[in-house]
Amino acid sequence: MTTDDSAPAATPPGALRYQHGFGNQFETEAVPGALPKGRNSPQRAPLRLYPELLSGSAFTAPRVENRRTWLYRRQPSVVTGAFQPYDAPAWTSGAAGGVPVPPDPLRWHPFPLPADEVAVDFVDGLKTLVANGDPDGQTGMAALVYLCNRSMQQRALMNADGEMLIVPQQGGLRLVTEMGLLDVVPGEIALVPRGVNFRVELQELTARGYVCENYGAPFRLPELGPIGSNGLANPRDFQAPVAAHEADAPYEVIRKYGGQLWRNQQAVTPFNVVAWHGNLTPLKYDTATFMTIGSISFDHPDPSIFTVLTSPSDTPGTANCDFVIFPPRWLVQEDTFRPPWYHRNLMSEFMGLIHGQYDAKPEGFRPGGASLHNSHVPHGPDADAFEAASTRTLTPQKLDHTLAFMFESRWRFRPTAYAMNGGALDTQYAACWRGLHDHFSTPPTP
Numbered sequence: 001m002t003t004d005d006s007a008p009a010a011t012p013p014g015a016l017r018y019q020h021g022f023g024n025q026f027e028t029e030a031v032p033g034a035l036p037k038g039r040n041s042p043q044r045a046p047l048r049l050y051p052e053l054l055s056g057s058a059f060t061a062p063r064v065e066n067r068r069t070w071l072y073r074r075q076p077s078v079v080t081g082a083f084q085p086y087d088a089p090a091w092t093s094g095a096a097g098g099v100p101v102p103p104d105p106l107r108w109h110p111f112p113l114p115a116d117e118v119a120v121d122f123v124d125g126l127k128t129l130v131a132n133g134d135p136d137g138q139t140g141m142a143a144l145v146y147l148c149n150r151s152m153q154q155r156a157l158m159n160a161d162g163e164m165l166i167v168p169q170q171g172g173l174r175l176v177t178e179m180g181l182l183d184v185v186p187g188e189i190a191l192v193p194r195g196v197n198f199r200v201e202l203q204e205l206t207a208r209g210y211v212c213e214n215y216g217a218p219f220r221l222p223e224l225g226p227i228g229s230n231g232l233a234n235p236r237d238f239q240a241p242v243a244a245h246e247a248d249a250p251y252e253v254i255r256k257y258g259g260q261l262w263r264n265q266q267a268v269t270p271f272n273v274v275a276w277h278g279n280l281t282p283l284k285y286d287t288a289t290f291m292t293i294g295s296i297s298f299d300h301p302d303p304s305i306f307t308v309l310t311s312p313s314d315t316p317g318t319a320n321c322d323f324v325i326f327p328p329r330w331l332v333q334e335d336t337f338r339p340p341w342y343h344r345n346l347m348s349e350f351m352g353l354i355h356g357q358y359d360a361k362p363e364g365f366r367p368g369g370a371s372l373h374n375s376h377v378p379h380g381p382d383a384d385a386f387e388a389a390s391t392r393t394l395t396p397q398k399l400d401h402t403l404a405f406m407f408e409s410r411w412r413f414r415p416t417a418y419a420m421n422g423g424a425l426d427t428q429y430a431a432c433w434r435g436l437h438d439h440f441s442t443p444p445t446p
């Protein structure tokens with residue numbers, strides 16, 4: 001890939017350049033002069049490139065929600081071959097791809113990586129765990145894991161069903177996208193807009209992580225209300241790629257379209273964009289830059305203060321999906337049970353753990369595993385965590401070396417057959433609350 005005139009053809013890991021800012025209007029050219037000046041589609045574009053518009057919102061969407069990018073490419077995307085169905089039984093879509101959901105809390109042991117003899121790339125390694133909504137209805141989301149041991153070779157993925165929020169848990173990834181290259185490691189996340197072609201290269205032998213396939217409104221930063229103009233995920237910490245292009249071909253393009261996967265063979269690489277400008281772009285974000293807010297008096301606040309990105313639904317404050325993190329932070333509340341309270345929520349909660357321990361479940365919820373607490377399913381700290389937090393001396397306490405996250409949705413999730421019968425389900429999960437005995441006693445009457 002060539003990122004500018006002087007750069008070497010292959011950029012070593014860690015050396016990528018980025019542009020900064022969530023939702024910014026960027027412009028970038030791998031070859032100076034490739035971007036037209038003062039107009040988007042001149043009669044003949046510079047360097048004989050083809051202008052192509054990619055929109056991520058209706059033309060008439062409000063300005064604040066409007067997303068589009070102009071791509072200047074060596075051949076337009078329309079130069080392709082016909083698509084045939086591609087078999088990917090584990091990547092199911094929406095509630096219809098699931099099985100009946102029990103009203104129980106569910107938890108999964110770490111999902112196993114494929115054996116080395118079997119080559120599995122990012123596309124083939126994606127497995128839906130839980131999903132709601134429907135991609136054709138542009139509502140809801142799926143939580144998936146990817147479990148892979150090979151880079152995608154001469155192969156690209158384009159998801160027209162949803163935006164993909166990639167949360168690596170083990171192993172770094174290089175995303176080669178139409179807009180350029182992004183390197184992401186565990187602790188960072190990547191956001192690939194609906195409809196953007198990308199390829200995933202592994203930086204280590206294996207990779208495991210989570211994906212939110214968001215069928216609904218694109219993720220955006222949450223409003224900050226009384227927090228003010230700074231804090232939580234700050235816009236400048238989101239990084240966009242600079243333009244890069246290659247001439248390698250042929251390519252197999254896998255498209256997710258209408259809940260199905262499709263494949264073709266084409267003589268053109270999708271990664272032939274020499275310059276682009278606009279605000280529709282893949283992004284990466286390092287969760288270490290999240291400015292965490294918490295209680296400095298008493299009580300355990302609602303976890304909405306940890307929202308990194310939100311995909312709104314048509315009901316204000318009731319998200320299609322919130323992406324929430326539980327990063328390292330200080331707990332200083334006085335006279336407070338500091339871990340999460342016991343609760344039954346309207347919203348449905350899918351959680352994963354990147355590394356370390358989660359304070360409500362120090363054992364049993366393990367990095368690379370997951371949990372599901374669906375709408376109105378009771379949950380909270382396990383018996384050991386309850387006992388420890390009820391009796392500890394409340395000095396300031398650092399929750400360190402930990403990163404958990406939650407995909408929270410207004411719609412109940414259905415688990416998939418893989419989630420229920422694939423071998424990772426923790427059938428003993430409910431036992432973690434068995435030790436919560438009735439200690440009630442009435443005070444002796446004087």
Ligand SMILES: O=C(O)Cc1cc(O)ccc1O
Pocket residue numbers: 301302303339340341343345349360373379380406
């Ligand atoms: O259930 C969970 O562990 C997630 C969660 C965390 C928290 O601090 C408060 C509510 C909540 O659902």
Ligand SMILES: [Fe+2]
Pocket residue numbers: 343345349373379
């Ligand atoms: Fe919860």
